[in-house]
Amino acid sequence: MERMSGARSLMVALEKEGANIVFGLPGGANLPIYDELYKSNIRHILVRHEQSASHMADGFGRVSRRPGVCFATSGPGATNIVTGIATAQADSAPMIAVTGQVPSKMIGRDAFQESDIIGITNPIVKYAFQPMNAAEIPEVVKKAFYISSTGRPGPVLIDVPKDVQQNEAEMVFPSEVKIRGYHPWVDPDVREIERAIDMLFTSERPIILAGGGVIISGAFAELQSIAELLMIPVVTTFKGKGSFPENHPLSLGPIGMHGHAEANKMMVEADCVLACGSRFSDRSVGTFEEFERHLKIIHMDVDPAEIGKNQTTNVAVVGDVRASLRIMVKMLIQKAIKRGGDNPWLKHVNETREYFRQNLKLHPHPLGAAKILRKLREVLPSQSIVTTEVGQHQMWASLFFDVIHPGTFFSSTGLGTMGWGFPAAIGAKAAKPDVPVLDIAGEGSFNMTENSLAVSVLDNLPVIVFLMNNFSLGMVAQWQRTFYDRRMIGIDLKNCPDYVKVAEAYGAQGIRAETIEDVGKAVQTALKSNVTTVIDIPMDPEEDVLPFVAPGTSLKDMILPS
Amino acid sequence: MWSIISVLVENKPGVLFKITNLFRSRNFNIDSISVGVTENPEFSKMTITTSADEKQLNQIIKQLDKLIDTVEVKLLDERKSIYRELVLMKIKVSKPSDIMEITDLANAFKCNVHDVRKSSMVIEITATPDRIDAFEDLIKGYGILEIARTGICALERGYGNES
Numbered sequence: 001m002e003r004m005s006g007a008r009s010l011m012v013a014l015e016k017e018g019a020n021i022v023f024g025l026p027g028g029a030n031l032p033i034y035d036e037l038y039k040s041n042i043r044h045i046l047v048r049h050e051q052s053a054s055h056m057a058d059g060f061g062r063v064s065r066r067p068g069v070c071f072a073t074s075g076p077g078a079t080n081i082v083t084g085i086a087t088a089q090a091d092s093a094p095m096i097a098v099t100g101q102v103p104s105k106m107i108g109r110d111a112f113q114e115s116d117i118i119g120i121t122n123p124i125v126k127y128a129f130q131p132m133n134a135a136e137i138p139e140v141v142k143k144a145f146y147i148s149s150t151g152r153p154g155p156v157l158i159d160v161p162k163d164v165q166q167n168e169a170e171m172v173f174p175s176e177v178k179i180r181g182y183h184p185w186v187d188p189d190v191r192e193i194e195r196a197i198d199m200l201f202t203s204e205r206p207i208i209l210a211g212g213g214v215i216i217s218g219a220f221a222e223l224q225s226i227a228e229l230l231m232i233p234v235v236t237t238f239k240g241k242g243s244f245p246e247n248h249p250l251s252l253g254p255i256g257m258h259g260h261a262e263a264n265k266m267m268v269e270a271d272c273v274l275a276c277g278s279r280f281s282d283r284s285v286g287t288f289e290e291f292e293r294h295l296k297i298i299h300m301d302v303d304p305a306e307i308g309k310n311q312t313t314n315v316a317v318v319g320d321v322r323a324s325l326r327i328m329v330k331m332l333i334q335k336a337i338k339r340g341g342d343n344p345w346l347k348h349v350n351e352t353r354e355y356f357r358q359n360l361k362l363h364p365h366p367l368g369a370a371k372i373l374r375k376l377r378e379v380l381p382s383q384s385i386v387t388t389e390v391g392q393h394q395m396w397a398s399l400f401f402d403v404i405h406p407g408t409f410f411s412s413t414g415l416g417t418m419g420w421g422f423p424a425a426i427g428a429k430a431a432k433p434d435v436p437v438l439d440i441a442g443e444g445s446f447n448m449t450e451n452s453l454a455v456s457v458l459d460n461l462p463v464i465v466f467l468m469n470n471f472s473l474g475m476v477a478q479w480q481r482t483f484y485d486r487r488m489i490g491i492d493l494k495n496c497p498d499y500v501k502v503a504e505a506y507g508a509q510g511i512r513a514e515t516i517e518d519v520g521k522a523v524q525t526a527l528k529s530n531v532t533t534v535i536d537i538p539m540d541p542e543e544d545v546l547p548f549v550a551p552g553t554s555l556k557d558m559i560l561p562s
Numbered sequence: 563m564w565s566i567i568s569v570l571v572e573n574k575p576g577v578l579f580k581i582t583n584l585f586r587s588r589n590f591n592i593d594s595i596s597v598g599v600t601e602n603p604e605f606s607k608m609t610i611t612t613s614a615d616e617k618q619l620n621q622i623i624k625q626l627d628k629l630i631d632t633v634e635v636k637l638l639d640e641r642k643s644i645y646r647e648l649v650l651m652k653i654k655v656s657k658p659s660d661i662m663e664i665t666d667l668a669n670a671f672k673c674n675v676h677d678v679r680k681s682s683m684v685i686e687i688t689a690t691p692d693r694i695d696a697f698e699d700l701i702k703g704y705g706i707l708e709i710a711r712t713g714i715c716a717l718e719r720g721y722g723n724e725s
Binding site for chain 2: 118119122123126127147179180181182303304305307308309
């Protein structure tokens with residue numbers, strides 16, 4: 001037991017949890033915390049807007065698979081991180097957000113910079129704490145990390161009134177905590193896994209759908225073993241992109257609204273799916289009723305509430321996806337269950353993939369999305385971490401940028417938060433400083449958090465912004481072209497600002513790439529120089545993302561490029 | 563379909579808000595909710611009644627279970643549970659003979675008469691929802707001036723192996 005202030009105990013508890021970096025911005029209500037941060041060994045990354053702090057913590061958390069930490073003050077500081085919290089929740093990313101709050105006696109009196117952040121964030125956090133006594137803080141922090149990082153990960157908020165930061169108490173730092181209403185670990189039911197194997201083995205056209213849960217639990221090797229033992233083709237959700245090497249002969253790539261043509265086609269034709277860590281989002285499966293028709297569904301998920309939420313399942317395996325898959329691999333090996341690749345389904349799958357690879361029409365512009373992204377893949381080392389912004393470029397990345405090394409691709413897939421990719425890339429760089437980090441960006445999305453260039457430059461967290469610039473809010477433009485008879489409104493960004501100059505203004509490197517060769521060279525220059533670089537690539541504003549499954553329709557209604 | 567869900571929760575501030583906010587944000591419906599501390603002051607018990615089809619009910623239970631502050635979530639079987647609602651009704655008295663008539667009806671339904679005035683009476687009925695409906699139907703001819711209901715609270719019959 002040791003006597004110290006609430007703020008000091010917060011810092012000690014964070015250090016005990018292994019947090020060595022915090023993204024944030026100080027203000028009146030969290031100054032006692034910052035004063036202790038000053039005295040601690042934890043590195044502080046000063047952001048220019050709190051939203052970016054939350055996205056950096058999110059990126060850090062997804063890459064390191066332990067909670068990233070962000071700090072914000074009360075009131076507007078706290079409300080500025082709401083988008084980041086919602087993003088982390090939608091994508092099950094571990095994160096701890098610590099907000100300052102007005103002194104406890106002022107709560108509820110509409111004090112200056114007071115906001116009810118507990119109430120505001122209730123539906124978008126995994127849990128929230130508001131310690132009212134300094135002595136609670138060590139246990140609160142321990143519980144916050146436990147909740148955030150176990151089971152289905154998610155954001156946890158700790159809202160600390162200023163007086164609670166300042167007050168001193170005898171502090172006890174628990175080495176473990178128990179929460180009676182929280183059971184993150186369920187042992188997978190072995191009988192259900194046996195049933196799953198039977199179902200997969202007896203079906204004629206099986207497919208594996210790998211979701212984000214495979215990446216979160218790091219089940220890459222297990223997934224690959226099962227696919228190879230049973231010779232089952234693998235599609236992924238967009239969130240699950242890169243859970244399976246996309247150059248693998250059994251890989252078909254992501255399904256969904258902008259999925260690969262071959263992936264959507266084979267998903268529709270399959271008679272049995274092994275869905276691993278996927279929540280069957282509407283963006284992945286199209287209409288729920290149509291997707292589950294004629295399809296036997298085996299659903300593995302750590303979150304029991306996902307079973308039966310969007311799809312009716314035939315076999316449900318609740319538990320950590322990696323643990324479940326590991327049991328499955330063991331059973332397959334024990335029972336010597338194997339399937340050869342010489343079957344009509346796999347032959348058909350291979351032919352379909354080959355057909356679309358040969359015949360899918362690509363945009364003719366010299367800087368078409370496919371050409372740009374395939375060039376990027378050529379020059380970017382395979383273990384590099386790639387994030388994306390949100391919009392057309394993101395869906396092009398899904399289509400044309402193959403992820404080779406599992407678990408190196410991250411995107412705001414659930415909430416679709418524009419402005420996420422760049423700060424998340426900075427967070428990723430903080431988690432893995434030795435690996436190149438690149439944000440596949442669109443200018444509309446990059447605009448939203450581009451002031452993080454200052455952070456990237458000054459805090460020596462160099463990342464590459466690969467800016468696919470089509471001078472417009474391209475995805476909205478595409479919908480207006482497709483569904484609103486070309487009544488174009490609110491999409492024209494008019495080539496403003498000049499991103500090379502923006503980069504230079506922040507002390508970063510700016511390169512304009514006007515040919516495919518330029519694109520390759522620019523990425524190589526950025527990799528070599530290891531400084532923050534914005535590569536501005538002017539594209540044709542009229543290029544659409546195709547294939548396209550229109551909202552409210554099913555995967556079989558996929559629109560192909562004509 | 564009408565269902566009764568019994569939820570054991572941590573007895574601390576904000577938990578009721580989390581439960582009701584869950585129903586709101588997931589587009590579930592609460593017909594009635596009653597809350598009170600249990601024999602162990604660390605817990606409260608909530609009884610929630612809801613109209614939902616089987617699929618939605620399944621989701622309601624799983625989503626409630628997922629909340630960290632819920633300790634136990636049970637779907638109660640009507641036949642194996644006791645469930646009651648307490649209702650206070652203020653009934654209009656128009657002429658002196660009404661008092662006798664209303665009191666007779668109240669006795670027939672095992673209600674308590676709590677307040678008798680020249681122009682109104684307050685009656686308490688504790689019963690199952692269908693009995694309350696039947697009583698309300700009989701009494702409404704006199705004129706119901708005000709009504710306050712607690713929402714249903716319920717317990718399973720038996721304990722441990724008995725239930």
